[in-house]
Amino acid sequence: MIPAAFDYHAPSTVDEALALLAEHDDAKVLAGGQSLIPVLRLRLAAPEVIVDLGRIEELRGIREDGDALVIGAMTPHHAVETDALVAEHAKLLALATATVADPQVRHRGTIGGALVHADPAGDLPAPAVALGAELVIAGSGGRRTVAAEDFFEDLFTTAVGEDDLLVEIRVPKHTGWGAHYEKFTRVVQQWSIVGVAAAVRLDGDSIAEARVALTNMGSTPVRAAAVEQALVGQPATAEAVQAAAAQAAEGTSPPSDSNGDAEYRRHLATVLTRRAVLAAAGA
């Protein structure tokens, strides 16, 4: 199908992009376009203006900044997935990114696009929350930084306002942490039914620190704080992890859809959390 007509702008700087967003009331931002273009084709959305960020070089790339990795919002998934810095310092993000959609989509889709799209079944919000990422938003009033846990406000809704842009993702380095993203789907290409992002730091045989967040267990990614706390100081054994993971569904409000009801998702969350944590711990 063919999208409804729109005006198209491809600014080359963030400031130009912000000016365009301020100028047009009914504008949508095109990042990778891998969700937006299908939505336009199905005519579920028909904006008057499209602001394409694809020509803004300053939004691409991955660099170190002290204790953090800084990832430009327009960095494609494929670059994140294969980047040596990400592999070393934020392996969880690389693993989760590798499960997003399919290779062609990962060549075009971007990390910023995925985060701002904020699909509850999307695979990047949970690792962003688990790793304590900070999101840098540019707006008319300058730049501000929002913690990932505050960034996701509701289904498809984030702290990025209508005239704002997400420009950077700052991921605290988790160097030496084990990581795993456990994604559960019926067919490989599908959106997550439930996903679990887990990162653990081992001290000898026991878990010193753990970060666990869940995909599609609510309208926003859910930090499994009870699990994290229960894991601290525990040995990385199936029994110990299982006991902690049993709390994974606490405080979640998962959806019911054709792939499973809420009760099933709550059950899956406990099983997948156990598996994710054990895999992250290398057990």
Place this chain on the structure above:
Amino acid sequence: MTAVEERPAAELGSPRLRKEDQRLITGRTRWTDNITLPGMHHLAMVRSPFAHARITGIDTGAAKSASGVVTVLTGADLKDEQGALPNAWAIIPEQKAPEHPSIAVEHVAFAGEIVAVVVARTAAEARDAADLVDVDYEELPVALDLKAAAADEVLAHPDLGTNVSAFWEFDSAAADTGGDVEAAISAARDGGVLIEREYRQQRLIPAFMEPRSIAADPTGEQLTVWSATQVPHFVKIFLALVLGIPEHKIRVIAPDVGGGFGGKLQFTPEEVLTVLAARRTGKPCKYTETRSESLVAAHHGRDQWQKITLAATKDGTVTGLKVDLVADMGAYLGLVTSAIPILGAFMYNGIYKFPAYHLSCTNVFTNKAWTDAYRGAGRPEATFAIERVMDELAAELGMDPIAVREKNWIKHDEFPFTTVSGMQYDSGNYEAATAKAKELFGYDELRKEQQQRRESVDPVQLGIGVSTFTEMCGLAPSRWLGSMGYVGGGWEHASIRMLPTGKVEVITGTSPHGQGHETAWSQIVADRLGVAFDDVEVLHGDTQIAARGLDSYGSRSLTVGGMAVLAAADKVLEKAKPIAAELMEASVDDLEFVDGKFGVKGTDTSMALGDLAFAVFQGHKLSAESEHSLDADATFDPLDFSFPHGTHLCAVEVDTETGRSTIRSYVCVDDVGKVVNPLIVEGQVHGGIAQGIAQALFEEGVYDESGTLVTGSFVDYLVPTAADLPAFVTDRTETPSTTNELGVKGVGEAGTIASTPAVVNAVVDALRSFGVNDVEMPCTPHRVWSTLQGRAADTPAAPHSAQSTSMSQEGQA
């Protein structure tokens, strides 16, 4: 001159690489949507969002005045010229059906039905204007649940007065093909074994990869229609019958067609409306559906409830089978909608020697897309039911599922065998195929591993599924079709043209859309006429070239169409022989045809068929009375069906914690009779298995409570990719068919028919030790897990992104 290519000793049986590949791998294809003609208009359809409603008003004003719009047509505009879409198969004389318009006039009966057609200068403008058509509906109560609809709780078509289209019965005692099933059931209740089960054949969507497309050019003397169809000859005759266009003024072309699987065995509303738009505007018109439209409005398949009662003695000998079907027609009867369950009615007894059989089938209307042929068409349903219930019998008796089959199946020395449903099976060797499959599979080792996992209560359980299937192929003897109430025949036609330079054109009435007829027919003709494979060109799918034919479906192309090609080749030789005799001044009786040459026995005088063709072309040495052509036409009408069979074995690992079923190994040994091209046969089996697995594990057409198709895109209708399927081990045994000279049986549907029960039997087998004896299809993780929890999976009908209309900014996937 290029050197004459050395031919294999026999083309038949040779794994020839396909002729049709070259254009397909380089993008030089001719899909219908590629066709662009000068001044061509484009169509967009406005479809009902409601499953059941009365149309109270349509305002086309804004659409008509939109940029590029030529006209907007509604049911009111077209009601006097659109005719009614045909159902070609009344399974009983008193079959009921609502009038089936191409465009709704006052009443819509499923969500997706066309209510207006926008004709514009570009496809984009047509789509833009379609959004401006304002339709007022008065919603009506919907008939959705099949069993409730069968009880007439809500009427899908109030004017019809009932949802029941037809009730059809077969009884072996009445037909004198077997005994009385009720007596068998009573006996089983009293000291035997009675297995009673109910199975759900979920609704499937054929999901051919090429969306349907139609282009109609009214500017020539003949109306030319290109359509992405399996059945160009059907389209031609129905355009004539439905729209009153003289048949000789219509040319239909099926160019390259991207898959069908029964889904393009249809005469569609979109074809009628594209032709009507072309006729009204006097310009070429084209319509190409979107994938969403294809999923919503192209016909669906399956959708039945099956109540199965199997009576047996305690040693596992089946004494009777009773089947009660309720089949969902959807909102209308398409071309063969009504007959799909009946095509399976003769196959519920499978490969077995059952003494008594009864089947009843109730065809029911609902407010959903209409169903019709989908790969296997009735036979997968039948095979699923019998192969599932044979496993249940084995479980009940504590027998090995193969042993219980062996106890009941027809032995190789008992063919031909007339079954309890009255079919005469031509040939087969179930013992051989099963033995080979067991060995390739490592059956006994897997059973041991299964036992170990059961004993250790491994969270990942192993299940082994068996499916020993047969099917009826080669649709169909015309006399049989006539006796069953079908309006058409089942013969096929072929022509062979001997060109002056010795090259050969073969014209076939079959209409391939991926099956490789160009290659296989070339092989048949190369062998018969002794010409090189590359010297044969196969033409098809254009009614101006292939004037006669009944097209491709029902695993008929080789068994019927291939035989017609063979018959045409024989006629060429018959015509050539007296001419050769005349030219070589020999007696006809002294000629023999060897290696492409007519030779005079006992001499070295000979004449190649190609030289003969040139001599005929020149005519210099032929008498004036001679026919100056070696070309020949032939038809073939099969004497009977052919019955391929096979043994499919599947090992599934079920993760009892998540409910996920993963196929660990899949082995099949098929017997499809003689094989023309093993490469093509193997490919057909692979694809068939994949579609059968998809029914078992992945696919389901789901409607919500208002009658909206929830699985209206590939986000929610889960067609498996390479990453979701295992490798298959395929092998064959070869028992030639006795119903045709080639000894061939048909393979297009075999894999799909066989694989679904193999997979589900494996899933159930994995869970048997938990007291589970069924999992409804598709066996989703949620369903399996819920079954293990002892509750029904009450999965809400909602798509992935029901919430996604409020999308904020950017894109991910």
Place this chain on the structure above:
Amino acid sequence: MTRITVNVDGTSYTDDVEPRTLLVHYLREQLGKTGTVVGCDTSNCGACTVHLDGRSVKSCSVLAVQADGHEVTTIEGLATNGELHPVQRAFHENHGLQCGFCTPGMIMQSIDLLAENPDPTDDEVRLGLEGNMCRCTGYQNIVKSVRAAAGGAK
């Protein structure tokens, strides 16, 4: 209308397009590159896969204006001087296609896959093709074709 210049299969084209024009529609309708096809609306099926600056993308999910100044390779640009690309040849020799509708996308994605992983296992091939649907082959001979092409390239 927006003016774009795109190099497609080695030829530079300058055209005016509506911004809403999808790359696949530009290829098919304006350039006549009908070898690339549309199979769905949701970027699931992969039939429209082409290479954009050497990497596989779904041309139904890229706007033609986004390709301005870039290079596109389609199925029609693979063969050189009548010589098939090794992956095209492998699909033919291993019966990796039936109806052929998914084939252009399959071949384009297979080439990308092999560029990233020249010697993939069966499972790696299957996962690398997770964004491409085929309804005919059951994928077995597609996997075989890609493996064969990998072997042939060594």
